[in-house]
Amino acid sequence: MARPRSRLSALRPTARFRAQLARAGVVVLVVVGIFGTLTLAFGISVLQYALGGMVISSIVIVAAIGLTVLYGIRGFANFAYGDIATLGGYVALVLTFGGISLVLGAIITFLLLAAFGVFLEFAVFSRLEGRGVVAPLVASVGVGLIIQNGIRAVAGTQKWLYPVTLGQDFVIVPGLGIHPIRGILTLSVGVILVVAAHVLLKYTNLGKAMRATADNLELAKATGIDTRRVTYAAWAVSCSFASIAGVLLGLGSALSPTVGFESLLLIFAAVIVGGIGSPYGAMLGGLLVGMSQEMSVPVLVWLERPDVLGLQFGANYKVAVPFIILILVLIFRPWGIAGRKPVFAPRAFFLERITRSLRERPVSSEAVAADREAGKS
């Protein structure tokens, strides 16, 4: 009979949690390391870029949480997500036309788009259950096309601005400024929504049901969780978070019909890097992706110098940096930071061949037989 463990030891985090914590720690260390190096190399403007990166990250994190929840529970990549965000931005805009303040409008948009998400599941995606991964993806592309071009047809292709006075950057330190609306408000909204998501997932029954369903759909059904309700809830959360991201995007630059779609890949990058289905992974992924995009600017500007690479318009390539990260993650670790390696991962014979030739230890069959005789098996 094993010795009963003391009560305190029950509080020790499980091995898996420790592993995840370790991984998160590695990521944070890497980020801080890069940070420090760049500041030493390029000066305080680096911190300005970092701040810009934080702002972008907040938007991406909000969007990524919404996307990953849907991806994890419903199991497909929603290519309409960017356009849903755009829709949210425009709905809020229309509400401001009616004299409602932007804040109130955003809250109303939040609820309206949640209902829209439920409608999408009911009308379109519920019919595609069990059809694999490609079918709902294609359908979501169709939905996105309809939304984006519907907006174009109704509102035109010109850019719209929210009726908010924008004001000047608020200076923290010389060389380091932050915009009250684009910066501070965005960051605050991001934090609020992250906390809200955390509370929802950790402390409500619905949240627990959602996490269980994302983890293992069959098991969740078998334990009596109403996966229908969870699915609708996932769509509601997903689209409402998307709508807020859309409003933030519209505040950040301006509203155009493509403002959401342009960020779609960025959001996907955050979700995949973080691990599909994991909201905390989405937060980390969003941080990584947003920061890497902005922090690459000083490096790219350095590459523009003719004595280095002579790269033209280096700064414009910053949007490609998250894509490169995405592609690399997909090649080497498709399950992301917070995901687990699937048990039946397809073998990459090509990669295996390379690694095998790198660590070949020739063993002869006679040696094997001799070992066996000696009783080593």
Add this chain to the structure above:
Amino acid sequence: MTAAAPKKGPAVEPGGFPLNEFIVFSLIGGIVVIGIISAVIAGATPKGILTNLGFYVSVAIIFSVLALGFNLQWGYTGLFNAGIAGFYLIGAYVAAIAITSPAPPIVVGDVVVYPGHLGGFSLPLVVGVLLAMVAAGGAAAVVALPALRLRADYLAIATLALAVTLQIVTRNAQNITGGAIGITSVPPPILFQGTDASFLNAITMVGIGGFVLFALLVILQFMSESPWGRVLRDVREDEEATMALGKNTFSYKLQAFALGGALMGLAGALYAVTLGYLSPESSFAPAVTFSVWVMVIVGGSGNNRGAFVGAFLIYGMEWLSVQVRDQAASGLAANYLLMSVLFIALGVGALLAVLAVQFVGRRVLDRRRAWLLIAAILGAFGAAPAALGALPIGWCFALFVLLFGFAFVVDRAKKSRRARAGIYAAATLYGVGWAFILLQQLAPNAVADSFFYIRLMIIGALLILLIIFRPEGILREKKRVLR
């Protein structure tokens, strides 16, 4: 603008009248006819109309090649490529760079008006096309090495990211690609001079394109029916079993993906030559990728003939919307009164047709006499506006044909679900038509632009409907069996 045939394909009767093919081909025919009408309204010459049509056919062929490439990757091997636009772009730019004459930067004062682009090799067209295919196919092979083992949606995301990255690079690597302006003077295969130049160009491109397409269809058919094609299909159906039978499935997937990419490069090269200029914005946007998806899904994935018919249909819609926007919008605005009269006549005539079918059908038992009577009634109704001078006689004839077709569908509606669907579709189109006419008066340019975007919404809706209800596509495919 109005068409009585339903857009969705109804169920196929085995071995019966190929209803789906009939509908699709009549839609394409309708697109061509309406396009011609728009051009006529705008006052184009016969040569101009033919040039325009030639452009439609050339670009439709280019999209067909894209669709065939995608079909090879997805329909045959099950690899879902969301970065079609990327390989298309590689092919187009490589071909353009190869065959253009030198283009140094143009600087006016201190401003760089045109950044210039890599080029000046002035190679013959065939070499340019071959280079484009090798470049695009090679890029596809390189992408495939790490990416092919990914699940379908991951592969889609990765390829989409690649395509967008290529667009960004193209837009910014100004000295190589001409930046956002692009490459502007791609020489046509044969340089014609004089007033008929664009007409002769169009004919040449159609000829070249048609030959290429025909050759491709033949070669692809040959390849797909070969043992090699058989293995490819088996990989799609059950990769593990095929691997256990001794086939290097990765190698096959790589070949299919690379070949598909090479075809997309070929399409890109043709595009550069047909259009004469390249710009990284709209021609290579993800929307192009999505359109190709629709083309292949409409035609039935795995079905080559379907892919190219789908391409003609979907691109036809785009071409038509451009025609209507550019040419007919002004014509429509000028003819507001006529359009209103036409629509009113349509509405009243439709009611009349329904009543006629009900009464005549009940009173007169001989089918042929009944239909003759109905035709007479509708004919008289149709002729009336001509007699009154309210509508030109051509329009009256069209009115009569539409109403007669409508009566036919109404008669079928009692028994056939498809006919009822057709009536709903016609009613919707009628309402949309009215909305257009009214909107046209309120905001003259909005209609033209809106129509352009509504076409994309229709493509989106098609995508959704097809994937839910008929993922195997609309056109039937002949099954081949080994004996």
Add this chain to the structure above:
Amino acid sequence: MATSPLLTVNAVEKAFGGIRAVDRCSLDVAPKSITGLIGPNGAGKSTLFNIIAGLYRPDGGEIWFNGTQIDGLPPYDIVGLGLTKTWQIPHELRNLTVLENVVLAAKGNSGEHLLNLFFRPRAVKQDEKQWRLRAREILKLTQLDNLANEHARTLSGGQKKLLELSRALMSDPTLVLLDEPVAGVNPALTGSLMDLIERLRREGRTFFLIEHDMNVVMNRCDRVIVMHQGRKLAEGPPATVKTDPTVIESYLGG
């Protein structure tokens, strides 16, 4: 045991998540034998077969076949070396005919290589014809020749098993791993199937089979290897194994 074994599995291990499906398993298969592999459900037999055939990569250990080390090789290379496997649940290609299914298994059909299609069309035609004939011969052996032109999805369960065997034979293998070859097959057909296997063994092939049908195991196998919880528990002639107390306990208790 004078001749060296055809197949040597040495300390192979494979874990899925936390479950050790194969736990340092070592065994040999003698050439030109019919060797049986038995054990209670979950002993790791099918997993071991999948590892040998190259579908899974072992976490540890080596596998030797005919003097070549094959662990870590992809399945298509292993088939090329002369080792094939049938599936426990038949993996027939549903939309192909029986004949097409078998022709697919041919080793070295020149038409399957793209360049040959264009540069050696005559060779392609020849090969295709030759392989179709060979496929028909094999189908005759497995008594499926009257179904050659039927779609594979129309076959019954037992017939699908026969199709599996036909495909395995098509690649002219030295060693065939049979995963429950007669499960779901009626006794008369079972008998003729095992007769066929016996005949093929006399021609020089080796068979290593997993079976739960004790009649087949006891009457048809030269040697029987027993697996339990991922490793070899016992081995020997069928009579010895049948009365081994550890074996009996594993079936009753495991």
